[in-house]
Amino acid sequence: MLDDFFIRAMLAGVGVAVVAGPLGCFIVWRRLAYFGDTLSHAALLGVALAFLLEINFTVAVFLVSAVVSLALLFLQRKATVSSDSLLGLLAHSALALGLVVLAFLTWVRVDLMGFLFGDILAVSAMDILIIYIGGAAVLSVLVWIWTPLFAATVNWELAEAEGMKPGRANIVLMLLMATVIAIAMKIVGVLLITAMLIIPAATARRFAAGPEQMAVVAAIAGAMAVVGGLFGSLEWDTPSGPTIVVAALFLFILSLSPLPQLLAFGRKSGTPIVKEGN
């Protein structure tokens, strides 16, 4: 079954989407969209370093993303520049550095388009293994850190006062994002990773009555976008990464229609009866 490139693409894409959805919720809640962009721009530097040092792409991208997020945490405390300026600085410096390093590697012929927009149809069984192991790790850590992370998202000081250690949760979240970007790069490419994080989560907002519910709905919406996008790209012969994002956008637009309200309304009137049980 794994011999078929289309099945492999489907498995890889759904694997990434299921992890990106819940994590994307935190990006939406904490308004970290630009931070996601920064990490994915930095991913190209990871690619260049992987060529230079001849190490695994995923590992190199993860390391660079992790260093960039920790650098951001450090600079936020030290520098007198606003966070969004710092993000812009880090994003484009890392991107430029990556391109310069790649230019020096004259013996390497890089398909830049593949990295920028992904090449989901070329995923190997090994890639799928990495996605599922990495994805399972990300989801487990996310479940483990969920309460402190969510509490800190709602109110940092309240979380700190009640012993939730929000600083630690914050660092863990950044490392999780670095991991997801590393494993998702091959699927949608560095320029579109943030879309896979944000769009399904934004879609889920209209359907969800609770944070956990929103995470699950985001995962489902992401998976639907992958399946829809892949079939779309097969049907119309369009590039698969961008088509997946377009499919996600389509779901988001659908969520703006009255449909979710109808669903949410049905649930709202139903919940108390179930919950009360008296």
Place this chain on the structure above:
Amino acid sequence: MAQDTDPLITLSRAGVERAGRWLVRGVDLAVQPGEIVTLIGPNGSGKSTTAKMALGILKPDEGTSARRRDLVVGYVPQKVSIDWTLPLTVARFMHLTGRVDQADADAAMKQTGIHDLRSAEVRTLSGGEFQRVLLARAMARKPDLLVLDEPVQGVDFSGEIALYEMIKGIRDDIGCGILLISHDLHVVMAATDRVLCLNGHICCQGTPTAVASSVEYQTLFGKRAAATLAVYEHDHDHTHLPDGRVRHSDGTVTDSCHPQDGHHHGHHHGHVHTLPTAEGVDGIERERETHHAR
């Protein structure tokens, strides 16, 4: 255990400095189990900062801050805004910093009168409703220490008294220590064991019992506009300099204000703190105390 006699939280000579200015300095504060301590003071006097130091949210830049090991804290911050991107119902909010027993959560919601709102989204609540939700959540944790930063804000006047009653009830029920920040200089909860008046430092402190038992105090609840009676009063003859030091009436300057420095304590005369508009022309925060001769 000997530990049980230790205070829940202790601040000693603690202060926080931001950009060369001391927000609050030289604070000594301890809260014992079962004790209600109220912080009062004008805007910007360092009430919230003091509470945050006690909670460990802010690290003191001088002095020390200590908490009991494994202290369970219930915190009602001064301001919590829920982003509209967050789908969060009251019921879910009750378990924000860890699951609490559902029976405790229901009891707390009933006691604060928000049980009917439990499936409502938090961000759709009014200020007063949300304030009660915050209190219910903190209560349901069965904390050792409850820290309430202006818990009656946005609550109408009769609700205010009810809330104060409820806070006293929490102390009586679960025996927790309570650190309460009052936004109103003139009204201090009757059940308070100790009042601390802050104005960049501890101006004065003591029990409000004498005041609470007085007729004037009781009429205070009825006629707030005529609230010339303070719970605890004192006199100032020193000026706080922007660097946190204190200039006394005799012209000497010391690092901070000690309780015995230039404070003349007496009972049953009012005091009013006034602050110059927008921190004053020269940025120096002044205090002026008005005596009401009795």
